[in-house]
Amino acid sequence: MATPAWPRPSVVLPCLARRPEGLKAGLRAVPEETAVALTYGSATHAVMMATPADLPDLGLGFSLTEGLIAHPGELTGLEVLPRPAGIEIRMELAGLREEAFARRRRRLAGPLGCGLCGIESLDEATRDLPRVAAPTRLSAAEIGAAMTALADGQALHRETHAVHAAGFWRPGQGLVALREDVGRHNALDKLAGALLRQGRCPAEGAVVLTSRVSVEMVQKTALLGAPLLLAVSAPTALAVRVAEGCGITLVARVRGEGFEVFSHPQRIA
Template sequence: MKSPVRRVPRMLWRADGAAAGERAIPEEVAVALTYDGSTQAVMMATPADLEDFAVGFSLSEGIVADAPEIERLEIVEQEIGVELRMWLAASRGQALAQRRRYMAGPTGCGLCGIDSLAEAMRRVPPVDQATRFSAREIRGALAALAPLQLLNGETHSMHAAAFALPGKGVVALREDVGRHNALDKLCGALARDGIDGASGMVILTSRVSVEMVQKTAMIGAPLIVAVSAPTALAVRTAEAAGITLAAIARGDSFEVFTHPHRIAEEVAAHVV
């Protein structure tokens, strides 16, 4: 498998002239997700944590309800890309055949190629968790991200999606050139490690679009924290799904757009 980071030669120009050197940049490959022999999606992604990507994409897109419904997974590297070949439990395979569609998009595009407006605007399961978080826990989780972003530390051009638990901090983090892919990888990592998505918060280093809210709802997390701003549709979707959406989280501040009752300055005891 290709390394997720590649070093390439480059010329650096400054006011006093040019100098030769190298730059670490992220690798990007075409990744085809196939189910029972048919391609469902082709995404441009970073070739790392592809098992997590396969499982997380399957869960967040509603192709399976639980990871064990993927009965077999093979990663097949080809000259032009990578195939994630999955075989589903019979009932899931039949359901997928009925809703078959093809998605093909550029880096991190979760909507390109969708041929149904209803699919793009699909309803998400409501999140009704009583878990509360302190502002201090949110700030602490944000502060912990940078040292954990190893690929971004090399390239300065990768998105991350992380998961933090009250009282424990960040317990999982995945990176990718695509923000949707990073969140799918996180979803897969949580499922494969048996971590209950409803027990903590999702942290994003990107803006929050509607697809990011939809994927978080499929994880079951009651809180999204993002370093950039949300779209108006993302706010409406989070409100309807019962998800607390905090964004523009920079330094020691963040803004809460929906369901602010889950966040307090201090939380004496966590109620799940």
């Protein structure tokens, strides 16, 4: 069987556009959406629809934000492989992490699951998180600038108008990393992987999102270790409670220098 062609992040398709003068034939760039399987050893842990770009970052970041590793050294292998039905990110875990993953897989053999990646009980959906205590502070001007920089840096979104972004803002340096994806969780996982690969310290800046803030986004930010989470949209009630509990400053509905702070306001200068 021939190896499938590697998909591009976007594709241009024909469409009919309604204009004041009537229907006109046109072209529209739309983001690609590909099935991506994340496997550890020979076991598939999760399959998700994702934009086929920055996939090594997705594999590394997902491993961290899902609690499968605590630092990059615990992932001893990572390769991205094209498959007839999609893409496989195949990873290898080191030592004790591999043993813990095997035990987790055995527990997943039951008939029921709650729908979150690799989670086998409702208790784990509200898992214990590390306390984020970094004192990093941002001013109102920096918060507005961070959101503006995120929007300005979204090349794929400018082309397609259909993807989310996650960025990392560092005081004194600006937006130092940005990743895009059709899935908001994937964009954040890709950002986490990019920061690990670049050797950046998440405690020294803020995660910036184009999406609403659900509890999973707060959980992933806590496991990354970033003390501030800025978003253009509103949070859920559970996301606010979790951010308060794990020490994250949650800032939402950012519009220029206007915003709403839901937890730990001491980090806002």
